[in-house]
Amino acid sequence: MKITKSKVSTRKDKKEVSLPVEERKVGKRKAALKADKSRLKWTKKAKLGKKDPDKPKRPPSAFFVFLEEFRKTYKEEHPNVKAVSAVGKAGGEKWKSLTNAEKAPYEAKAAQRKLDYEKVMKAYNKKQESVVDDEDEESDKSNSVVNDEDDEETGEGEEDDDEDDD
DNA sequence: CCTGTGATTGTTCAA
DNA sequence: TTGAACAATCACAGG
Numbered sequence: 001m002k003i004t005k006s007k008v009s010t011r012k013d014k015k016e017v018s019l020p021v022e023e024r025k026v027g028k029r030k031a032a033l034k035a036d037k038s039r040l041k042w043t044k045k046a047k048l049g050k051k052d053p054d055k056p057k058r059p060p061s062a063f064f065v066f067l068e069e070f071r072k073t074y075k076e077e078h079p080n081v082k083a084v085s086a087v088g089k090a091g092g093e094k095w096k097s098l099t100n101a102e103k104a105p106y107e108a109k110a111a112q113r114k115l116d117y118e119k120v121m122k123a124y125n126k127k128q129e130s131v132v133d134d135e136d137e138e139s140d141k142s143n144s145v146v147n148d149e150d151d152e153e154t155g156e157g158e159e160d161d162d163e164d165d166d
Numbered sequence: 167c168c169t170g171t172g173a174t175t176g177t178t179c180a181a
Numbered sequence: 182t183t184g185a186a187c188a189a190t191c192a193c194a195g196g
Contacts (some may be wrong), residue, residue, distance in 0.1 A: 058188050061176035071190065084190050088173035095175070114177080121178095170195090177188085 056120040059113035062106040066098070067091045 060068070070091045078086070095103075 058178055060188060063175045064188060067174070068189070082192055083172075084192080085173040087190075092174035
């Protein structure tokens with residue numbers, strides 16, 4: 001609703017102006033959020049009661065996969081820290097510290113996650129047609145490509161650590 | 167009561 | 182191709 005950033009008093013943190021912002025494209029993506037809600041119609045609102053029951057949530061990127069694990073570790077070392085942003089910053093900093101080889105396992109995980117996402121994507125894509133045209137969904141009768149179960153379960157074998165670092 | 171926001175980066179979609 | 186936005190998390194505050 002309100003995009004007023006000056007809401008939470010916990011903003012005691014100093015503005016990270018000193019650190020290299022690197023031209024943060026989004027600079028507070030929240031600003032852009034209200035700028036154009038083209039996708040907003042498919043966002044949180046969807047879960048509330050929109051016609052979007054199966055909105056495929058994007059697979060977590062390698063960073064997020066790493067973050068999930070990092071969060072646990074961080075909380076153990078900083079159990080008092082309840083700021084999600086704290087973990088985000090620390091995680092982001094640590095993430096950049098990792099090398100490709102270290103990120104490899106995370107990327108691999110994310111990559112596989114993407115594969116699964118592709119399947120959901122197809123289903124969602126189909127739905128998109130319905131949204132555009134409700135009556136057009138009937139066209140799949142002559143084209144049964146929806147149920148394309150090639151390999152739904154591929155055994156989950158991702159132990160491939162044959163990485164040669166530079 | 168419930169939802170938004172805050173911070174990170176990556177990934178994905180849509181125009 | 183580019184841009185915009187969302188993916189988790191957790192606690193709190195506001196409507």
